[in-house]
Amino acid sequence: MTRDMLRLDALAIGTLDAIDLEIGLGEIVCLSGASGSGKSRLLRAVADLEPHDGEVWLDRQAQSATPGHVWRRQVMLVPAESHWWAERVGDHLPTPSDEDLAALGFEPEVLEWEVARLSTGEKQRLALLRAVAREPHALLLDEPTANLDDATAQGVEAWLTERVRKRGWPTLWVAHDRAQIRRVSDRHLHIDTGRLRAREVGS
Amino acid sequence: MNVIVLSWWQLALAASMVVALAGCTALARLGMSRSLLVAALRTVIQLALVGVVLEVLFAAERLVWVALMALVMLLIAGRETMARQKRRLLGGWAFGIGTLSMFFSSFTVTILTLTVIIGPDPWYRPQYAIPLLGMMLGNTMTGVALALDRLTDTAWRQRDVIESRLMLGQPWREAIGDIRREAMRSGLMPMINAMAAAGVVSLPGMMTGQILAGTAPALAVKYQILIMFTITLGTGFGTLAAVAAGSRRLFDSRERLRLDRLSLPRS
Numbered sequence: 001m002t003r004d005m006l007r008l009d010a011l012a013i014g015t016l017d018a019i020d021l022e023i024g025l026g027e028i029v030c031l032s033g034a035s036g037s038g039k040s041r042l043l044r045a046v047a048d049l050e051p052h053d054g055e056v057w058l059d060r061q062a063q064s065a066t067p068g069h070v071w072r073r074q075v076m077l078v079p080a081e082s083h084w085w086a087e088r089v090g091d092h093l094p095t096p097s098d099e100d101l102a103a104l105g106f107e108p109e110v111l112e113w114e115v116a117r118l119s120t121g122e123k124q125r126l127a128l129l130r131a132v133a134r135e136p137h138a139l140l141l142d143e144p145t146a147n148l149d150d151a152t153a154q155g156v157e158a159w160l161t162e163r164v165r166k167r168g169w170p171t172l173w174v175a176h177d178r179a180q181i182r183r184v185s186d187r188h189l190h191i192d193t194g195r196l197r198a199r200e201v202g203s
Numbered sequence: 204m205n206v207i208v209l210s211w212w213q214l215a216l217a218a219s220m221v222v223a224l225a226g227c228t229a230l231a232r233l234g235m236s237r238s239l240l241v242a243a244l245r246t247v248i249q250l251a252l253v254g255v256v257l258e259v260l261f262a263a264e265r266l267v268w269v270a271l272m273a274l275v276m277l278l279i280a281g282r283e284t285m286a287r288q289k290r291r292l293l294g295g296w297a298f299g300i301g302t303l304s305m306f307f308s309s310f311t312v313t314i315l316t317l318t319v320i321i322g323p324d325p326w327y328r329p330q331y332a333i334p335l336l337g338m339m340l341g342n343t344m345t346g347v348a349l350a351l352d353r354l355t356d357t358a359w360r361q362r363d364v365i366e367s368r369l370m371l372g373q374p375w376r377e378a379i380g381d382i383r384r385e386a387m388r389s390g391l392m393p394m395i396n397a398m399a400a401a402g403v404v405s406l407p408g409m410m411t412g413q414i415l416a417g418t419a420p421a422l423a424v425k426y427q428i429l430i431m432f433t434i435t436l437g438t439g440f441g442t443l444a445a446v447a448a449g450s451r452r453l454f455d456s457r458e459r460l461r462l463d464r465l466s467l468p469r470s
Contacts, residue, residue: 047370049459068458073372083367085381134371 004059006046006075006138006170011054013045014038015194019054023138023170028161030181030201031174033191039174040080042191043140046172047077058138076136080143082127084115093130103159104129105152120147125156132163139164139171145180157184206416218243260329269327273310273336280305280344287348290355290465292452300448301347308441309339316433338409338430339437342394346438347445350390354449355465357382365460375454383450390442394435401431 008021016038023029033039045052048063048071056063056075063071086092090111098108104125118126124147131139144160145153161184164171175181181188181201188199221243225236260268281302291297313336317323323331358365361382368378401407410427414420455461 048457049366049369051455051457051459069369069372069374072370076372077370079367079370081363083363085364085368131371136372 004061004074004137004168004170006172007057008046009055009057011042011045011052011056013050013052014041016042016191017194019196021189021196023172025168025170026165027186028164028171028173028184029187029189030185031172031189031191031196032176032181032199037191038194039191040142043077043079043142043172043174046140047072047075049077073134074137075140076131076134076138077140078128078131078142078144080146082123082130084123087114087116089113089115089118089126092126093133096129096133100129100133100159104156121149121152124148125152128156128160132160135167137169139169139173141171141173143174143176145177153180154183160184218247257329257333260333264325264329266325266327269329269332272329272333276336276340277302277306277309280340284344284348284351288352288355289468290359291351292355292449293464293466296452296464297351300445300452301344301351304347304441304444304448305340305343307444308439309336309343309437312433312437312440313339316429320429334409335430335433339434342434343437343441345393346390346442349393350386350442350446351449353389354382354386354446355453357385358450358453358460359462359465362460362462369458369460375451375458375460378460379450379453383446386446386450387442390446391439394438398431398435401427407431 005025006023008019011019011021019042021029031039031042041050044050045054046056048056048068058071058074061074063075066074084092088111092115095111101108101110106122106125110126115123124144128141128144141160145156148156157180163169173184175184185201188201189196190199191197221239225239225243228234228239229236256272260272281298284301284305285291285297288297292300313332314326316335317332318326321331326332358379365378365382369375397405397407407427407430409430410423413423413426418426452464453461
């Protein structure tokens with residue numbers, strides 16, 4: 001189990017300016033906002049995929065003092081749409097446990113499947129597994145259940161939250177669905193005109 | 204054996220046949236006659252000019268003139284490399300990377316070939332140095348241009364894949380590894396194909412020229428083999444350097460993919 005907390009210090013990108021945010025061990029902070037309000041770009045800045053101002057800390061480790069790939073290895077971003085480069089699913093991730101595969105609704109044979117034949121929903125679930133199997137220290141999730149039906153989405157949610165609590169990963173989770181935010185989040189922030197505003201969980 | 208002298212009226216005969224071809228394409232409305240004639244005219248003017256320059260150069264046989272000629276050839280090749288790329292690196296990087304990698308590979312291999320292998324006296328004797336460098340630069344230019352074009356264009360098309368790999372914590376080198384391999388391949392393929400087909404499918408131009416000029420085929424073959432190898436070396440190292448530098452430039456110090464460093468494609 002890792003013991004890191006994630007802290008955004010005066011982070012600025014696009015229309016977002018001077019964002020301060022602290023996410024504790026195993027805490028899930030849900031982020032909502034209109035499309036185009038900069039949620040995804042905020043996640044990209046935290047993962048250091050785009051030039052930005054301000055600093056991000058993982059425990060006592062500064063983003064700017066860590067090589068890019070080492071940082072992203074620890075602060076793992078899972079985008080809304082996944083992309084794959086090799087033929088087989090199994091070429092993209094360290095071998096996951098059968099329990100993890102089962103929790104996401106897959107048999108172990110899925111690792112032999114061709115990526116080209118996966119459905120959007122299957123890709124999304126496998127992209128989550130691909131990231132989580134690398135054992136990061138913090139998670140940034142961009143609408144992780146957007147392409148899933150309700151039943152599957154709740155199964156994935158349960159699996160993700162359990163893993164986050166167990167490993168103690170600080171997690172920033174972009175979500176739209178109020179019911180989902182109620183189920184998974186410890187805190188709910190809403191982006192409004194370039195600022196983060198706290199909202200009651202369940203409101 | 205002496206070379207049969209070719210006079211201008213004999214060339215005019217060949218030229219009139221090109222004009223006839225242009226006339227045919229015009230009649231068939233294929234829309235090629237204009238560019239055909241312009242290219243033919245450019246050939247005449249450019250080669251006539253270079254003939255004059257070479258005459259002077261050969262007569263003078265001075266290192267500084269040879270070096271100046273080499274520099275001009277290099278700069279023109281650098282410009283051409285840049286012009287052949289669809290999406291090129293901005294801020295002079297496309298020209299700089301292309302020109303420098305051609306400089307390091309072509310010049311090094313040419314000078315090594317002249318001093319160590321052929322050994323004319325003096326080593327920069329223009330009859331050897333200029334044609335050798337010309338063949339090196341011409342082929343290296345093609346290799347470098349193809350490789351850089353493939354590199355930047357594929358990176359653009361597959362930007363989401365590259366970023367996905369970065370998000371999973373792969374170093375930039377690994378995230379663009381497949382694309383670098385492909386770029387290297389497209390840069391080297393023409394030369395590998397040429398070596399594979401040499402003598403069987405095609406008779407290489409330089410060898411043909413030497414045989415026409417009266418050199419014994421056995422010697423012409425030896426020169427051709429030497430030239431093929433040196434061109435492969437020049438193209439290979441030039442492409443290697445260009446792909447290494449070009450792919451590095453696609454990422455910044457934080458290992459982010461920076462496609463804003465590429466120009467928009469010209470239509």
